[in-house]
Amino acid sequence: MDKDTVIKIADLAKIEINDKKIEEISSSLQKILNLVNEMNTINTDDVEPMSHPLNLKQELRKDEVLEKNERDLFQRNNKYIEDGYYKVPKIID
Amino acid sequence: MWESVIGLEIHVQLKTQSKIFSSASTNFGAEQNTQACAIDLGLPGVLPVLNEEAVKMAIKFGIAVGANIENNSVFARKNYFYPDLPKGYQISQYEIPIVSNGSVNIDIDKKVKKIRITRAHLEEDAGKSIHDLYENESAIDLNRAGTPLIEIVSEPDLSNAEEAVKYLKYIHSLVRYLDISDGNMQEGSFRCDANISLKKSNSSELGIRAEIKNINSFKFVEQAINYEIQRQGEILDSGKSVIQETRLFDPIRNETRSMRSKEEANDYRYFPDPDLLPVSISNSLIENIKLNMPELPNEKKERFIKQYKLTDYDTSILVLDKDLSAYYEKVLEKTSLNPKTTANWIITELLSYANKSNTGVKNYPVNFEDLASLLTYIHDGLISNKQAKIIFEKMWNNGEKPQDIIEKEGIKQISDTMEINKLVDNVIKNHYKSVEEYLAGKDKLFGFFVGEVMKESKGKANPKIVNQLLKEKLRNDK
Structure with missing residues (x-):
């Protein structure tokens, strides 16, 4: 895995990594990729893809409103609040 | 020289009482952040639980467009970073959407055109960002986060703005008939993205497309598509090539422009959501919904x-x-x-x-x-x-x-023959000279007599009866 790919992945994940660590991260990611590539050598043509490790089906919920307004509770620990809005740095120019 | 090729992605908010993965209300217009619960906020330790009604509504839509309904549908995470998406991913569907391979017929110039629907999947809506409230910050309201949507994706079967609008109107009408959405475009319950590209006439190879995001009126869809067709045509005519990108329609300037901010985030890294087991939809449920379909x-x-x-x-x-x-x-x-x-x-x-x-x-x-x-x-x-x-x-x-x-x-029409008779007699008496001329062959005067009678009645006489009586009287005089 090359340096640019590591930087791109870090960027997508919003993780800051310093230049010194890139090589180390690159090699450990490469190990994981090697493992995946090894698995890819197995023929799975007749195997149904698994989308969840448990062989269970989802229970559905009735369409009912059960939640109350708990805005004050959720916003108690947040400094960036005004008039009940969450505030973030301006995201449009 | 260029032919336009258009596909639409339509986002329809489903009219459930509660959200797709939480029991918070979906009511429109509540005070900011009062309908966003721990699940909608993506707080640690919460688990989404799927709303049964949302699944049924998606099935209903699938049946209405003659589509395949998947017996085992899977939810996936679509990863992108934006402040109105608290989890950092949107729960959507990728590999196995609930509805696939349907179509609808629309009327174009008295001919029926079939528009194929690639897929329709269930997903959650994001919150809302308000940029003009504070000077240096954007305000976030997460009431809309988690509202159930179906995203309806068409094949690029539409050839121009007119067809796109017809198709969009048909789908709008359809979801209202099915009673699965209020279709309110002002409130954002029904909005669409348009994928537009140009190809050489008679060529089967598609050109590079631009995607115009979040258009929320029929008129804007038409304007945005027409603008984009012209823009791309000019680029291609000058020998340059169109850039694949996301654009925004500005209805005030009537133009589309590039959305630079989201470009780099277009790597969604979909994967099956481990919090949600596959959804099993039985054939008996599908049959049951089929039996209760409204008239389309x-x-x-x-x-x-x-x-x-x-x-x-x-x-x-x-x-x-x-x-x-x-x-x-x-x-x-x-x-x-x-x-x-x-x-x-x-x-x-x-x-x-x-x-x-x-x-x-x-x-x-x-x-x-x-x-x-x-x-x-x-x-x-x-x-x-x-x-x-x-x-x-x-x-x-x-x-x-x-x-x-x-x-x-007192604007009742006079239909009483006796009363009209009197008026007719009066007119004949007062215009004896004209009657003579008429009898001498000046047929055109008949309209004059009708007008006079109507005038006498202040416009209230039944014109049919006036005509009839006048004809009889003037014949008698002959």
């Missing part, structure tokens, strides 16, 4: 043409809006006027008032019973069509009942 717009159209002998054009207008077609049928039930004339009245008179004031059927100031009585008065010859129009204007503007207006203003 195209079915209603066929029935109207057959049952009421309406034209294709009239029917299309009445049927597109579920509430309007119901209104029409209720008026028909109560009035003695025939279906064709009743339809004309609704389309030319009522709709012109409704469109001018942008009033939906639910808010018509004239209820179906009052319109039915007014039309029955026309049928019975009590009032003329012209008088009815004047009365209708008052009904629409002041909410008055037709019988009250007729009584108050």
Whole structure:
């Protein structure tokens, strides 16, 4: 895995990594990729893809409103609040 | 030289009471962040639980477009970073959407065109960012986060803005008929993204496309597509190539422009959501929903043409809006006027008032019973069509009942033969010279006599009876 790919992945994940660590991260990611590539050598043509490790089906919920307004509770620990809005740095120019 | 190729992605908010993965309310217009619970906020330790009704609504849509309904559907995480998406990913569907391979038929220039629907999947809506509230910050309201959506993706089967709008209107009409969405475009319940590219005529190779995001009116869809076709045409004509990108339509400037901010985030890294088990949909559930399907717009159209002998054009207008077609049928039930004339009245008179004031059927100031009585008065010859129009204007503007207006203003049509006889006699007496000329062969004067009688009656005489009596009298004199 090359340096640019590591930087791109870090960027997508919003993780800051310093230049010194890139090589180390690159090699450990490469190990994981090697493992995946090894698995890819197995023929799975007749195997149904698994989308969840448990062989269970989802229970559905009735369409009912059960939640109350708990805005004050959720916003108690947040400094960036005004008039009940969450505030973030301006995201449009 | 260039041919445009268009595909639409339509986002439809489902009208469930609660959200797709939480039990918070989906009501529109609540105070900011009062309907965003721990699940909607993506707080640590919460687990999404799927809303049964949202699944049923998606199945209903799938059946209506003749699509395949997947027995084992899977939810996936679509990863992107934006402040109105608290989890950092949107729960959507990727590999196995609940609905796939459907189609709808739309009328283009009196021909039927089939528009294929690639897929329709369930997903959650994001919150809302408000950028103009504070000077240095954006404000986030997460009430909308977690509202259930179906995203309906068409094949690039649409050739121009007109077709795209027709298709969009049909899907809008369909979700209202199915009662799975309120379709309110102002409130964002129904919005679309348009993928547009140009290819050389007669070439099967598609060009590079641009995607225009979040268009929320039929008019804007038309404008945005036409602008984009022209923009791309100019680029290609000058020998350059179109960039694949996401663009935003600006209705004030009537142009699309590049959305630089989101470009780099277009790597969604989908994977199956480990918090959600696959959804199992039994054939018996699908069959059960099939048995309870309402009449669909195209079915209603066929029935109207057959049952009421309406034209294709009239029917299309009445049927597109579920509430309007119901209104029409209720008026028909109560009035003695025939279906064709009743339809004309609704389309030319009522709709012109409704469109001018942008009033939906639910808010018509004239209820179906009052319109039915007014039309029955026309049928019975009590009032003329012209008088009815004047009365209708008052009904629409002041909410008055037709019988009250007729009584108050004395605008009943005179259909009493004896009374009209007197008027006719008077006119003949007062215009003896003209009568002589008429009898001598100046046939054109007949209209003059009719006009005089109408004048005498202050416009209230039934013109049919006036005509008839005048003809009889003038013949007698011959």
